[in-house]
Amino acid sequence: MRSITTLDLQYAHRFYGFQGEAQYLHGHTGVLTIEVEDSVEPGVNMVFPCNEIQKTAWEVLKNFDHALILREDDPLLPAILDVYEKQGIKNGTPANKMKGPAFKTELATAYPECRLVVTKETMTVEGMIKIVYDLLKDKLNIAKLTFTSGVNAASAEFETKNKIDRCPLCGIALNENGVCPKCGYRKS
16 A cells, blocks of 8 residues: 655756757746555554655755755856855755755765755756656655646656654654654564
8 A cells, every 4th residue: 555645846947958948047936746556554554654755855855845956967056156255145045944954976076055966967857856766765665756747747666675764653654773763663
C-alpha cells in the first residue's frame, strides 16, 4: 500500500542552450507528488503519515523553493553571483529563513544562503525527479515520484527496498537508536 503527499515549490530557471521560450529566465510553481510504499503499520493503520513524508522531504527540498536553479555551465551563474555579492545577499540575509542544509550530490549542489541550486543537467521535470530521488531514496521508501511544472509533467516508479523501522504509535521512522523522534517510543 502507499501513502501519497504533495509539495509545492516556487522556483526560477532556464534551459541554457535550448532553442525555445524556455531559454529565457522564467518562474514556475512546481508540484511534487511523493508516493511511499510499505506495509500498513498496524498500530496506526497507515503506511507512513503524510505530514511526516512532507517534513522529511521538505527539510532538503526547501532549498528549491523560491530559489534560482541554474545548470553549472550556464553563463548567467557567475553574473548572478556577482550581482548577489554587490547587493550584499550572496551570503544570506536575516530575512532568508527558509533554508535547508547545504548539499552536494552528483546531480546538484544547494547554496541555501543565496537561494541557489546548481545542477549538472538542465532542470526539467525529469531532471527534478532524478534529483529528488537521489536526495530522499535513503530516507523514504519511494515507490513513485511525479513532478509537474506549468504544462510539463513527468513521473518515475522505483523499486522499494528499504527496511525502515516505524513507530507503532505514530507511524514515523525510528531513529538509528530505535527511538521515535516524535513520541519517544523505544523499540525493544
